[in-house]
Amino acid sequence: MTAGGGFKSGFISVVGRPNVGKSTLMNRLVGAKVAITSPKPQTTRTTIRGVRNGPGYQAVFVDTPGSQKPRDALRRRMQERVVESMKESDVLLFVLDASQPIGKGDTYIAQLISRAGTPTVAAVNKVDLLRDRSQLLPVLERVAELGEWEDVFPVSAVSGENTETMLDRLVSLLPEGPRYFPEGTVTDFPEAFILAEYIREKALNILREEVPHAIAVEVEEVERKGEVTVIYAIIHVERPTQRMIVLGKDGRTIKTIGTQARKEVERLLGTRIYLNLTVKVTPRWRRDEKFLERLGL
Numbered sequence: 001m002t003a004g005g006g007f008k009s010g011f012i013s014v015v016g017r018p019n020v021g022k023s024t025l026m027n028r029l030v031g032a033k034v035a036i037t038s039p040k041p042q043t044t045r046t047t048i049r050g051v052r053n054g055p056g057y058q059a060v061f062v063d064t065p066g067s068q069k070p071r072d073a074l075r076r077r078m079q080e081r082v083v084e085s086m087k088e089s090d091v092l093l094f095v096l097d098a099s100q101p102i103g104k105g106d107t108y109i110a111q112l113i114s115r116a117g118t119p120t121v122a123a124v125n126k127v128d129l130l131r132d133r134s135q136l137l138p139v140l141e142r143v144a145e146l147g148e149w150e151d152v153f154p155v156s157a158v159s160g161e162n163t164e165t166m167l168d169r170l171v172s173l174l175p176e177g178p179r180y181f182p183e184g185t186v187t188d189f190p191e192a193f194i195l196a197e198y199i200r201e202k203a204l205n206i207l208r209e210e211v212p213h214a215i216a217v218e219v220e221e222v223e224r225k226g227e228v229t230v231i232y233a234i235i236h237v238e239r240p241t242q243r244m245i246v247l248g249k250d251g252r253t254i255k256t257i258g259t260q261a262r263k264e265v266e267r268l269l270g271t272r273i274y275l276n277l278t279v280k281v282t283p284r285w286r287r288d289e290k291f292l293e294r295l296g297l
């Protein structure tokens with residue numbers, strides 16, 4: 001319980017440039033894998049929310065796609081939207097990568113944060129990759145100069161080093177508020193959506209280099225049959241050759257992708273799923289506005 005005895009709750013947006021480990025860190029803080037991760041940048045395409053329940057608090061984490069300086073005419077409007085969503089959060093978690101030089105991308109995000117004016121904790125992630133701990137000090141100094149942070153924590157999302165200490169600090173910054181989601185909730189996203197993201201993650205990790213970015217996963221139909229959720233999903237690819245790769249010999253690859261994704265989601269949400277997964281060639285889907293909208297991208 002907090003000093004005043006009141007229940008604390010609120011939204012913590014996780015921001016940072018692509019590939020710094022935002023999704024991995026959020027999963028660590030939530031204690032369950034709600035956001036998919038992969039070594040390829042731009043893995044997160046949509047906003048994912050994860051919920052951490054603790055004594056006297058509920059923290060709702062919002063994982064955002066990696067922010068990058070947009071190079072086109074929409075730049076100002078897009079910036080405004082990012083700043084708006086930052087303003088709506090109670091606290092921001094600004095993630096940086098200790099194993100990479102602090103660069104323009106980080107500076108850009110630090111500027112957006114200062115315009116939003118929301119209390120922010122900086123997480124210097126991936127400290128496990130530093131060969132020598134003396135390398136850490138200059139990085140922390142550099143991060144401190146980037147803005148006015150409530151605190152700066154060196155952490156490792158992979159090993160869990162320092163993440164619970166950082167969580168305590170984040171919770172201390174939350175306002176008093178209601179429990180937004182029932183206790184036990186780890187994410188408010190529908191099962192089918194989570195499954196679609198997991199299918200994409202398995203595909204990203206299993207398939208050869210050239211295929212993953214050509215993939216979109218669509219949930220076509222969801223049916224409840226007693227205890228079981230029946231989900232019909234389609235993996236869209238752009239070319240017939242990619243379809244062959246996704247299917248694999250005797251359909252083995254797609255079977256592996258589907259089974260791994262289904263099992264993990266069943267474990268995560270404690271449900272039973274029957275998954276019907278197919279592959280379809282949808283040429284140039286990446287340029288099809290209607291298609292992208294239908295998939296919520």
Ligand SMILES: Nc1nc2c(ncn2[C@@H]2O[C@H](COP(=O)(O)OP(=O)(O)OP(=O)(O)O)[C@@H](O)[C@H]2O)c(=O)[nH]1
Pocket residue numbers: 016017018019020021022023024025036037038039040041042043044045064065066067125126127128129155156157158159
């Ligand atoms: N060694 C190490 N690797 C990490 C750590 N955190 C994340 N990674 C790795 O960094 C890569 C990117 O992690 P993600 O969590 O997908 O990064 P992200 O910032 O969400 O990426 P986008 O979705 O592209 O914005 C993955 O290969 C992770 O395993 C860490 O603390 N230590």
